[in-house]
Amino acid sequence: MPAIWIASLFRMLRRRAILQALVGNRSHGSSSSRSFGKGGKLAPLQERRMVDRLRIWAKGGEGGSGCQSTRRSRTDRHGRPDGGNGGRGGDVILECSASVWDLSNLQHHLNGKRGGNGTSKNMVGTRGADKVVQVPVGTVIHSVEGEAPVFLPENRGLQPWEITTEEPNPEEREEGETEIELTRPGQRVVVARGGDGGAGSFSEKAAAAGGGGGTEATVVLELKSIADVGLVGLPNAGKSTLLGSMSRAKPAVGDYPFTTLRPNIGSVELEELVSVRVADIPGIIRGAHQNRGLGHAFLRHIERTRVLAYVVDVAAAPPWEQLRDLVEELERHREGMAARPSVVVANKMDLEGAEEAVAELRRRVRGVAVVPVSAVLGEGVKQLKTEIRRLVDGGGAATALTLENITVD
Template structure:
């Protein structure tokens, strides 16, 4: 568990990186044609039984065709399983002896939550929650059999219906949010290398521009089980908004990232110009896109030129800058993690030691920020965002949460210290008993032997834990009441 004490590192790997070179680009857009199943035909039939040759019409109805339905699910993240044509099965035809044809089972296709459906450029549907459905193409109804048409005038109708045709509709299926973080930069800036370092994604890396042609998503795992989806996007060049390079198609992907990381090749002359071009292109494509929450990764910090350029770069930009060197492997986290070059630290760059240590200021990103786990308490500290102006109620609520954090941190720091001390004493005592104080320095106790300690520790601390729980509930109830107050206050303000 030592790695928890490091800053901003992903969860330790449970298995080695895959050696496969196979790459699966992330699919966030698909054009599909959906066709509902046809209804089954109705049947024309007349029953003839023993002693009653003309027993009347017995042709049954056909079954309904299948609808094509998209269903929101958190099990899928991309649209790569969608084929260009999706068809529903047809219903079965009706039979004699009033045997109705079987309805076809609907074709249900899972898509990620946040999928939108466009037809002729207009949004015609979206899936906003797990289990939410969008009926893309309805199946045809089953045709009626001749038994249905029997009436007082015509007791032997010789007519039946054909089953209805299923609808055929084409859609452009898109993901609204593709990833939490999008890596944006010029070709060769090192975006794919960075993604390979921090996740298990395997985008191709090479020293020529436009190596990456389609987005790749990597998942970064954190110690608190939080997962961050990071998108490696194709390189952007000047004039991309006028469809140069990979052009508009590529800019579309950026729109679907919640926050942006500009990856800048610090070894290039005047690296701040890269940033200006990137921001300009985003802004030209869509107004306000460049003002998404963002930070800068000053990349290739192992190179001398980069270390020379970085101090000048920091003077030219007004964004948080994180130094990074993909070429230096971090040995402790079990991943080729990013590391700050010395030059960057000297230049006063807000940098991290390992992982994507986003050094974000709550005031800048407009929300609370969570830090790496505290070595004593193992709780991740929160830096609270202070809204401006802050109302009296908001102030009280924030102070309450701050006080709760301090109390929580203190309790668990003390508790963990006590646990560690008691455990060490227990192990020492048992080893002494077991080996008669002889040469037990590198011996350990089995899990069975340790279970006695865990039980006695929990028994001894039952009252402390009960008191903690009581206080925790009390403080949380106060927090909920204050939080609701803040919420109501916001609603009233919004109503005005």
């Protein structure tokens, strides 16, 4: 076969391959940004779950090596050592910030940067960059292995030349203290320290030394939301709707259980220049203390609240039985967890038979205020804010809801 025929055949095959590629891109270009599930169907968009517990391995950066150098001149033929020391390695620091709400931005392995090597003319190596990661307010750091974490001194409002260079002493911590709580934005905790730089020939008057290794530590981060009031109730009791009617928060609302997959926190204005933080805790079911349903993942968020607002659905199961189940789960998760000022919120008052249910609820529940509301219509929200203000301020008799205060047949 002549060579010219072979060249024409190759050109024809190449054009056909290019045309097929173009047609395939056009037909699938509109759906390339969506993921496909089984059977070629588009996978539904799902809400990203909250990450409130994470195990982290941290290691400080290694120190830089010292420099082996000798300075010679016309007047000093033998020379003198002038190698500088290595720079210190970077630390691993956790910084409390209000701009993050969970631990999803953290990696499981955190490493500080290595310090720079020393150079001649007795020049010290650069200090390794610190690995600083932000954690939300309410994070508890549990030390598992390695050196215990320590707080860094706060240097707000100081000039650069006024900032202290003293490092916190781990020996000042109380014996057996293995956890630290971050409750204020700006707090910084050192989890792993960088290694010291190696000595240069100028300091040792001999051979230079390598840098020291950084410390290693394994910690478990646990997030506990900080709020003044916690909305506690069974699934589909209307907690998210109630939070939306009390504040400007926009939580997901649906007519199915477990609509809320993460705690929602909203700021509720009680009066002018007076506001409280209200947390919508995901629904709690019977057996939650045994990690059923959403279980332990969200029961811990109730530990930080000052006031408990039990939201019950007056149109569903008997509301007094709902209260009994809620109090039992809180006490079984941690003894004394329900021993704080409480209020009962009788929600869905716009449904038929709600008045009779509330009257029976007030007869069976003693010592705790029962506030009827309709979160959908916004009725009773003002009275609920007044009761919350009284409990938060500590005015009057604030009673905790216990099993002895609930009468169940």
